[in-house]
Amino acid sequence: MAGLDYRRKRMLMIYAVALVLIACAVILTACNRNAGIFDVSGDGVAEPTHFIAKLMLGLNDSVQVFGWTVVAFTVILKVVLSPLDIWQKAISRRNAKAMERMRPQLEALAEKCGDDKQRYQQEQMALYKKEKYSMLGACLPSLVTLIVFIVLFAGFRQMVGYQFALDYRQSYDVFTEVYDAEMNASLAEALEAADLESYEDLPQTAEKAQAHAAAVDKAQTAVYNAYFSEGNQNRRKFLWIHNIFVPDSWEKGVPDYLVVTGQEGIAMSRITGVMKDEYNLVMGKVLGAEDTGYGKEGKWNGLLILPVLSIALSFLSQKLLTKSQGAPPPTAKGDSAQANMKMMQVFMPIMVGVFALFYSAAFALYTFTSSLVSVLFQLIFGLVGKLLDRRDAARQGMKRA
Numbered sequence: 001m002a003g004l005d006y007r008r009k010r011m012l013m014i015y016a017v018a019l020v021l022i023a024c025a026v027i028l029t030a031c032n033r034n035a036g037i038f039d040v041s042g043d044g045v046a047e048p049t050h051f052i053a054k055l056m057l058g059l060n061d062s063v064q065v066f067g068w069t070v071v072a073f074t075v076i077l078k079v080v081l082s083p084l085d086i087w088q089k090a091i092s093r094r095n096a097k098a099m100e101r102m103r104p105q106l107e108a109l110a111e112k113c114g115d116d117k118q119r120y121q122q123e124q125m126a127l128y129k130k131e132k133y134s135m136l137g138a139c140l141p142s143l144v145t146l147i148v149f150i151v152l153f154a155g156f157r158q159m160v161g162y163q164f165a166l167d168y169r170q171s172y173d174v175f176t177e178v179y180d181a182e183m184n185a186s187l188a189e190a191l192e193a194a195d196l197e198s199y200e201d202l203p204q205t206a207e208k209a210q211a212h213a214a215a216v217d218k219a220q221t222a223v224y225n226a227y228f229s230e231g232n233q234n235r236r237k238f239l240w241i242h243n244i245f246v247p248d249s250w251e252k253g254v255p256d257y258l259v260v261t262g263q264e265g266i267a268m269s270r271i272t273g274v275m276k277d278e279y280n281l282v283m284g285k286v287l288g289a290e291d292t293g294y295g296k297e298g299k300w301n302g303l304l305i306l307p308v309l310s311i312a313l314s315f316l317s318q319k320l321l322t323k324s325q326g327a328p329p330p331t332a333k334g335d336s337a338q339a340n341m342k343m344m345q346v347f348m349p350i351m352v353g354v355f356a357l358f359y360s361a362a363f364a365l366y367t368f369t370s371s372l373v374s375v376l377f378q379l380i381f382g383l384v385g386k387l388l389d390r391r392d393a394a395r396q397g398m399k400r401a
Contacts, residue, residue: 052155067238
């Protein structure tokens with residue numbers, strides 16, 4: 001019973017830590033139900049409220065190119081979390097050594113207990129307690145990774161919605177300014193003759209319809225020039241990706257009405273306060289722009305490079321993490337624990353791949369950079385671990401001599 005009590009305490013501790021972390025994630029991501037909705041019908045666009053989005057906005061004021069902002073933010077975040085990473089690696093290394101010592105006993109125990117899973121678990125937990133094997137330390141890395149993923153996704157979600165709203169609001173302001181000026185200039189004589197101040201007060205005539213068509217053309221051209229200006233291009237473009245806020249895939253670099261209003265895609269952020277006809281009118285030449293991307297029609301925003309690299313690096317990171325934790329403990333016959341663990345190791349890279357493929361390239365860039373830094377860190381820690389093992393082996397040899 002002592003082993004069972006210890007196991008229960010350990011599991012309760014793991015569940016308690018998981019509950020606290022998940023609660024923090026929920027508070028940080030869901031406290032504002034409208035966090036991903038941006039209204040463009042007013043005079044301006046409200047800035048994001050999520051602290052991650054605010055941090056990235058502040059950093060982007062200095063970097064200017066959002067792609068490099070994401071890279072810098074990710075590296076800074078990994079540095080800030082590095083003490084936790086080091087602690088996790090130290091726990092994993094200690095667990096691996098403890099498992100090496102316990103393995104012969106666990107194998108004998110598995111053989112002795114046979115199909116009696118309860119007895120095996122009781123004696124296994126008692127052995128874990130004796131050897132100070134930390135179950136929490138073995139589970140914590142994946143748990144922390146998942147929580148950070150949830151919180152950061154919420155921040156990127158807001159950032160993408162904010163950028164969509166900002167792009168449209170700026171385009172709308174340019175359109176209305178040019179359109180109003182052109183209409184008033186074209187209909188100046190009619191306004192003077194009717195003693196009116198605005199073209200909106202004039203009745204619908206052939207002259208007004210002709211002026212409207214010409215004004216729309218000039219306004220859309222002005223929007224096109226502003227949207228694809230050097231400053232805006234530098235903000236959106238990153239290496240081969242034309243728009244960092246759109247997936248690095250076959251998606252169009254310029255999001256259409258269904259995308260920005262959240263009716264398509266998995267962004268879960270959207271703009272409100274604009275109708276489809278108005279959006280298409282304002283963004284007409286921008287949406288119809290050709291040769292602004294890749295593919296047969298020049299519409300692809302990217303080349304699927306980030307999704308592929310994100311999946312590959314995530315698998316590599318999981319493999320290195322599993323290797324650092326050592327071989328899994330022997331289990332009783334019929335125990336599915338190892339199968340479940342392997343499934344979880346596959347689940348995370350697949351989830352990363354799905355988000356990298358269908359969500360913004362900015363988030364895919366974060367997952368890629370984060371995985372790359374994690375892989376480098378794990379390789380360095382593995383090298384340090386080997387050096388420490390050699391030192392310990394040398395000391396043991398000197399003691400025997």
